[in-house]
Amino acid sequence: MTVDRAALEQALEFIRPRLRGHAGDMDVQVDDEQGVVEVTFWGACESCPAMAVTYAGLVSTTLEKVPGVTLVRAEQVHASPRALLGIRRRLGMAS
């Protein structure tokens, strides 16, 4: 199953205004075959101390819902998977 491009665009339209409101932005590289979405943050997001929260609490959770997406990654996020799960739990997005 390839990534649903229309749904992906919708997800990005949902995410981007929130980032741009803080002078940030993001871009994605999509591997259709594997369903992997690689996120790159720009602008103020690039060095924001809250990047992990933005990623776990908004970006990855939104992108993961796009049909065909199997994995979301962001090399700039240095928090451990354990910390990212902790963020999701505290935001009520994971049990």
Next chain:
Amino acid sequence: MKDGMFIFDCVVHTQDFTDRQIAPGTDGKNVVAHRTNQQEFNKLMASKGGPADKPDFYDPVDPDWARAQLFERSDTDIAMVQTVPLFGPWKDSLGPAQLCYDLTQRDPERLIFCGGVDPSWQGLEFALDEMERQVVEWGARSFKFYGYQDRDHHWRADDPELAYPLYEKALELGIKMVQFHKGYPLGMHPVEAFKPNDLQMAAYDFPDLNFGIHHMGDPYVDETISIAGRFPNIHLMLPLWFNQYFLQPYPMLHRIGQALLMVGPDRLAYGSEGFIWPDVQAYITMWANLEMPDELQDKYGYPELTREIKEKIFGLNFANALGYEIPEQYRGGERS
């Protein structure tokens, strides 16, 4: 190598802390105070389980002993011998360039020379000429700067007149990285002269040059980590973190955790500050075996200390920042 990981010690010194170094016409207070403070701190560290101190630390090290200490009695593969261009109260600077160069000649393939000049003390023209001489004649691969000599001689890293010509000269000479002492003053100098803040615009204006900050800018650690997080050509040299861990393990775990979280694992570099504490292997063993406690991962979001992170910090990052090609015999871990 340690368990297949390449070890590049970003800073060892040969220094002269003796009264021979009291500059003519000065009262010598800075030299004596620095020696005394350092001696007491060394003893304190040793009493807390850290590496044993070296009672004669104030004399320049014997090159044969230093070489053996690094390459026979520790897993170090390559080390950078750094000048300390603090002239003010010191007759021949705290870490004289000639002494450092002489030490590198004991094993030139494995001991890399880091030069040092000061434009406020030596004059800009002399400093630029000396940079060229240290690269051409002595093979300097980087430069160390210390921004405060005395009340009348100090400079900012973002000064277009005094500092920028140094960076232009470094680039012209093929240097990829310059390094700054930040934080903890080596003598009775005002600590605010060593805030890392002046590196921001310098790093922005010279994107092709890497800037290393030593000692995490302590006590300006938060500012240092934040600045390094924002400027991709700023690197954190971790001596002091390694030295202080034995005394304050939890504060140091917070610092490394915070740096890894905000800066990432690619711009942090291991260094021992040898040979004030001569047992270099103690640092290597500690870092190779260190774990980030679960509690700190859960409560503070710090990453796990993986082998990949340890290997980068042990040597790959510093080599990359310097543009140093790692010799084939030390590439085992990198490939695995």
